[in-house]
Amino acid sequence: MTEIRRVGVVGAGLMGSGIAEVSARAGLDVLVSEANAGAMEAGRERITKSLARGVRNGKLSAEDRDAAMERLSFTTDLGEFADRDLIVEAVAENEQVKTEVFATLDKVVTSREAIFASNTSSIPIMKLGMATGRPDQVIGIHFFNPVPVLKLVELVPSLLTSEQTSLRARGFVTGTLRKEVITSTDRAGFVVNALLIPYLLSAIRMMESGFASAADIDNGMVLGCAHPMGPLQLTDLIGLDTTKAIAESMYEEFKEPLYSPPPLLLRMVDAGLLGKKTGRGFYDYSA
Numbered sequence: 001m002t003e004i005r006r007v008g009v010v011g012a013g014l015m016g017s018g019i020a021e022v023s024a025r026a027g028l029d030v031l032v033s034e035a036n037a038g039a040m041e042a043g044r045e046r047i048t049k050s051l052a053r054g055v056r057n058g059k060l061s062a063e064d065r066d067a068a069m070e071r072l073s074f075t076t077d078l079g080e081f082a083d084r085d086l087i088v089e090a091v092a093e094n095e096q097v098k099t100e101v102f103a104t105l106d107k108v109v110t111s112r113e114a115i116f117a118s119n120t121s122s123i124p125i126m127k128l129g130m131a132t133g134r135p136d137q138v139i140g141i142h143f144f145n146p147v148p149v150l151k152l153v154e155l156v157p158s159l160l161t162s163e164q165t166s167l168r169a170r171g172f173v174t175g176t177l178r179k180e181v182i183t184s185t186d187r188a189g190f191v192v193n194a195l196l197i198p199y200l201l202s203a204i205r206m207m208e209s210g211f212a213s214a215a216d217i218d219n220g221m222v223l224g225c226a227h228p229m230g231p232l233q234l235t236d237l238i239g240l241d242t243t244k245a246i247a248e249s250m251y252e253e254f255k256e257p258l259y260s261p262p263p264l265l266l267r268m269v270d271a272g273l274l275g276k277k278t279g280r281g282f283y284d285y286s287a
């Protein structure tokens with residue numbers, strides 16, 4: 001079995017940039033793809049800033065930062081992924097966009113042992129696996145935001161994922177990236193989002209109904225329950241578009257009202273108030 005040394009990351013947004021960074025810091029050769037040159041430069045900039053933060057905090061030496069940057073390369077052409085041993089797809093939470101990426105990778109990647117992973121928060125892995133001719137090599141490797149900080153990864157094998165793919169993916173996450181794994185059945189939302197998303201949506205409904213202000217809801221959970229951040233601040237960190245997309249795919253799967261995105265969330269996404277990444281969500285980050 002080939003050792004995993006060449007990693008591909010598709011999408012260099014909030015999550016893809018973090019996954020690329022931790023992979024490069026772990027000594028892997030990392031190729032990152034974006035849909036266009038502008039997004040590619042924004043992804044490179046995100047990784048550069050995060051590595052600089054590591055140096056500033058004394059977590060990373062300047063030599064290790066430079067070595068990590070050397071291991072990273074960028075492209076807008078998925079055709080360059082032919083030689084990758086493991087690919088993590090981290091494009092937007094949209095089933096159609098993701099299945100197109102998986103179908104393209106299936107045509108491009110030459111190694112019959114290569115692992116095709118998705119960082120999806122909620123889309124069933126089987127749907128992505130069936131976009132390829134090799135569903136036995138497709139698995140969910142779900143990281144948490146911010147990737148360089150949070151230890152957890154959810155592993156999500158589908159009904160068709162082979163034991164060998166699961167074992168190799170686990171070895172990559174625990175042995176190479178030194179993160180902790182929990183395993184979930186292939187159900188929309190997996191373990192963590194099945195618990196987290198109803199909580200975030202409840203906070204939005206609470207604010208929407210005039211029950212309490214955003215600051216009071218967040219302070220309640222930070223000061224009263226010792227959460228590192230409140231639910232509305234966390235929704236701003238995840239991105240309101242991503243939160244809405246996750247809720248919709250969980251609602252589609254279970255038809256439970258608790259997963260249904262509240263109108264306030266829908267209107268804020270319509271308005272482009274997507275949270276920290278656009279400068280405004282439940283809070284204003286423009287200052």
Ligand SMILES: CC(=O)CC(=O)SCCNC(=O)CCNC(=O)[C@H](O)C(C)(C)COP(=O)(O)OP(=O)(O)OC[C@H]1O[C@@H](n2cnc3c(N)ncnc32)[C@H](O)[C@@H]1OP(=O)(O)O
Nearest residue numbers: 050053057059121143144145146148149193228229234238
């Ligand atoms: C939607 C999904 O599918 C799944 C998900 O990911 S759900 C979201 C899960 N994430 C969470 O729940 C995040 C909860 N919040 C937190 O953990 C913390 O508030 C936080 C790490 C984001 C920020 O922590 P904080 O104490 O408020 O701020 P701060 O002091 O700036 O940061 C703490 C440390 O994290 C680091 N950090 C913060 N944000 C970072 C980032 N984006 N990248 C890299 N490092 C970061 C800081 O450098 C700092 O490191 P040191 O301890 O070495 O100084």
Ligand SMILES: NC(=O)C1=CN([C@@H]2O[C@H](COP(=O)(O)OP(=O)(O)OC[C@H]3O[C@@H](n4cnc5c(N)ncnc54)[C@H](OP(=O)(O)O)[C@@H]3O)[C@@H](O)[C@H]2O)C=CC1
Nearest residue numbers: 011013014015016034035039090091092093120121145238
């Ligand atoms: N945000 C979070 O807290 C978490 C998110 N996730 C999951 O990670 C995935 C990515 O989310 P996140 O990083 O937050 O989203 P972002 O919106 O920050 O990033 C998505 C990136 O994918 C790019 N993209 C879109 N289509 C393509 C394509 N065809 N090829 C290459 N790149 C493409 C987008 O480019 P452009 O902007 O140009 O469209 C964008 O840069 C989603 O599945 C999400 O559910 C998982 C854990 C936590």
